[in-house]
């Protein structure tokens with residue numbers, strides 16, 4: 396693929412248990428660009444994101460991140476490349492504290508991530524206040540902050556947010 400796009404999804408067919416939900420999806424995200432997917436409930440928006448992270452089965456087509464072909468790459472490998480994902484639901488570890496959730500986001504890092512942790516707390520002040528509280532005791536929006544903060548712990552090149560306005 397001869398492109399400078401950060402993310403490129405080309406002609407992707409993917410879905411669950413042999414049924415294709417996506418049928419020939421194309422999408423590109425360039426550096427510095429913000430791309431929004433809009434569609435009715437059940438249209439397949441989340442499936443686009445899940446296809447990138449190996450949570451839906453890609454039967455045909457290709458997904459590239461920078462110069463890497465990441466089609467069907469294991470999701471921990473995708474994260475190591477700097478592409479992170481905030482799921483729509485079940486996006487925190489409820490029994491872990493807020494801070495432990497954020498630290499889980501840094502599990503692929505081998506360097507000191509304390510500055511990044513402070514950065515996340517400055518973006519989401521309510522999380523600092525509740526850092527010792529179990530994430531399962533937070534409100535829906537606060538959990539979304541934890542999930543976003545966790546994804547930001549690797550300082551990603553590209554962040555994929557499923558229903559960020561929630």
Ligand SMILES: Nc1ncnc2c1ncn2[C@@H]1O[C@H](COP(=O)(O)OP(=O)(O)OP(=O)(O)O)[C@@H](O)[C@H]1O
Pocket residue numbers: 411412416434435436437438439440441442443483
């Ligand atoms: N794990 C799954 N197994 C089987 N079918 C699924 C699975 N997840 C989603 N689907 C189906 O795939 C289709 C698209 O779902 P998807 O979650 O991608 O929609 P969406 O556009 O994100 O909707 P919403 O706006 O409600 O979040 C739906 O028909 C749904 O029933």
Ligand SMILES: [Mg+2]
Pocket residue numbers: 440441442483557
């Ligand atoms: Mg969805």
